[in-house]
Amino acid sequence: MAENLIIEGGSKEDKYRTLLPQAHALIDGETDVIAALANLSSALAMTFGWLWTGFYLVKGEQLVLGPFQGPIACTRIPHGRGVCGSAWAQNRTLLVEDVDAFPGHIACSSSARSEVVVPVRDASGKVVAVLDIDSDQLASFDQIDADYLERIVAPLGALFPA
Numbered sequence: 001m002a003e004n005l006i007i008e009g010g011s012k013e014d015k016y017r018t019l020l021p022q023a024h025a026l027i028d029g030e031t032d033v034i035a036a037l038a039n040l041s042s043a044l045a046m047t048f049g050w051l052w053t054g055f056y057l058v059k060g061e062q063l064v065l066g067p068f069q070g071p072i073a074c075t076r077i078p079h080g081r082g083v084c085g086s087a088w089a090q091n092r093t094l095l096v097e098d099v100d101a102f103p104g105h106i107a108c109s110s111s112a113r114s115e116v117v118v119p120v121r122d123a124s125g126k127v128v129a130v131l132d133i134d135s136d137q138l139a140s141f142d143q144i145d146a147d148y149l150e151r152i153v154a155p156l157g158a159l160f161p162a
Contacts, residue, residue, distance in 0.1 A: 007047050016148035019047050023152045033159040037129070038067035040152065044133070045069035051111055052134040055120070056084055058127060063088060066129065074108040082106035087117035088127050093146045097139040109134065116141040118149045120156045128160040 008018045023043050027036040037055045045053040054068020056077060063077040063084055080089040082105055087094045096115045099105045112134040120129040131153050135141065 005043055005046055012048075013144050013148075015047055016144065019043065020148065020151060024155060027155055027159075031159070033156070034067060036156060036159055040131075040156070041067050041069045044152075050133050050140070051136045052109060052132070055129050055131055057129045058088065063130060068132075070134070071109050071111070074106060077106060083115050083117050084130050084132050087119055087130055091119055091121075091125075091127050093118045093150060095141050095143070095146055097141075099134075111136045113138045114140045116145050116149065118146070118153055120153045120160075122157045122160045123162045126162075128157065 005022055006018065007015050009015055023040055026039040026043060030036045041054045044050070050070075052068065052070030052073065054070065054073065055066035056063035057066045061079045065073055065075045077085045079085055083094055083096050083099065083102055084106075086104075094115075094117045096102050099107070099112055099115050114135045114137060116133050118131040119127045120131060122128045131149060133141070133149070
């Protein structure tokens, strides 16, 4: 397990390139899902300084707040509601340039302006959690974020029972 992050490069993609192997090292060999989610939340928050970075876990027909970095958050989100619930229902990453323009957006923080939500899937492809990241700036996220974040969370699925 890595104890320090070493992030090099000035561009967003450079940061992701150096973060990716370190993020995977953080969870390599870890058997506790909460520990893995906590360290990944911290690594992403330390690298990018977003407003909110964390996970929601699927529990029945709702998402329940898991490990995160940032201000106090919504604790439960129904299936199909808001950006997180929609990403879960659609089983796909959602990039939202302006959360106020997203139909049914759940405003957990009035400071959030844009958002990316990435499903975490178990071995069968079922969504077991979502990575939720909020920015206090409009249009903070793009396909580079989506691609790298999907790669970062991919190994997490093995920690959830299928």
